[in-house]
Amino acid sequence: EPEVTQTPSxxxxxxxxxxxxxxxxxxxxxxxYWYRQILGQKVEFLVSFYNNEISEKSEIFDDQFxxxxxxxxxxxxxxxxxKLEDSAMYFCASSGWEKLFFGSGTQLSVL
Amino acid sequence: SQxxxxxxxxxxIQEGENATMNCSYKTSINNxxxxxxxxxxxxxxxxxxxxxxxxxxxxxLRVTLDTSKKSSSLLITASRAADTASYFCATDAGFGNxxxxxxxxxxxxxxx
Numbered sequence: 001e002p003e004v005t006q007t008p009s010x011x012x013x014x015x016x017x018x019x020x021x022x023x024x025x026x027x028x029x030x031x032x033y034w035y036r037q038i039l040g041q042k043v044e045f046l047v048s049f050y051n052n053e054i055s056e057k058s059e060i061f062d063d064q065f066x067x068x069x070x071x072x073x074x075x076x077x078x079x080x081x082x083k084l085e086d087s088a089m090y091f092c093a094s095s096g097w098e099k100l101f102f103g104s105g106t107q108l109s110v111l
Numbered sequence: 112s113q114x115x116x117x118x119x120x121x122x123x124i125q126e127g128e129n130a131t132m133n134c135s136y137k138t139s140i141n142n143x144x145x146x147x148x149x150x151x152x153x154x155x156x157x158x159x160x161x162x163x164x165x166x167x168x169x170x171x172l173r174v175t176l177d178t179s180k181k182s183s184s185l186l187i188t189a190s191r192a193a194d195t196a197s198y199f200c201a202t203d204a205g206f207g208n209x210x211x212x213x214x215x216x217x218x219x220x221x222x223x
Contacts, residue, residue, distance in 0.1 A: 004153075033210070035213075042199075042213050042214065042215050042216065043154065043199065043201075043213040044213070045210040045211065045212065045213075048210055056210055058210070091153055091154065093154075098142065098144075098159060098203065099144070099156050099159060100144075100154075100156060100211065101156070102146075102153035102154040102155070103153050104152055104153045105151075105152070105153050
């Protein structure tokens with residue numbers, strides 16, 4: 001069964017550093033998403049991406065965040081200057097229609 | 112309450128029993144979905160019910176939706192140890208492929 005893959009599975013970084021989280025969505029999907037989950041809290045929407053542009057973003061997705069689909073397969077989330085409160089599990093998801101397929105996540109720890 | 116709240120927050124039952132989890136939401140929806148999350152893992156889609164549907168089945172899963180009460184329930188019959196996980200409802204207010212708004216989740220533990 002096709003799956004969404006995310007790398008790395010764990011990322012530790014110093015506050016103020018830039019991080020790039022990588023995702024390979026399911027190949028024939030057209031809609032891509034990033035969500036995050038702070039430990040013990042609900043899964044929160046960050047951004048959706050379709051047709052090479054952001055279709056919707058949440059209040060969390062401020063100027064420090066950006067997404068890119070640099071080629072036909074990868075979908076990346078960049079955090080320019082990480083803060084302590086960015087520590088969370090970040091999930092990539094893709095969709096053909098309605099049903100989302102999630103990756104296993106990248107656990108980001110900002111020290 | 113926030114969009115998408117499940118109750119109970121935690122549920123422990125004996126293997127073989129049925130587990131029922133509830134979800135309430137606040138705004139109008141296009142569909143409601145249930146996802147499962149094993150500890151430290153990603154979310155797995157279980158079932159989707161549209162706003163014009165009242166009940167849906169998939170294997171041991173039964174989902175109901177009451178749009179007048181803005182609530183849904185997920186029933187897992189004949190529970191197994193492998194069903195131990197967190198279960199989240201998620202609402203889609205758009206016309207497909209809009210953002211999903213997740214609930215707070217129910218942590219289900221099946222006791223062998």
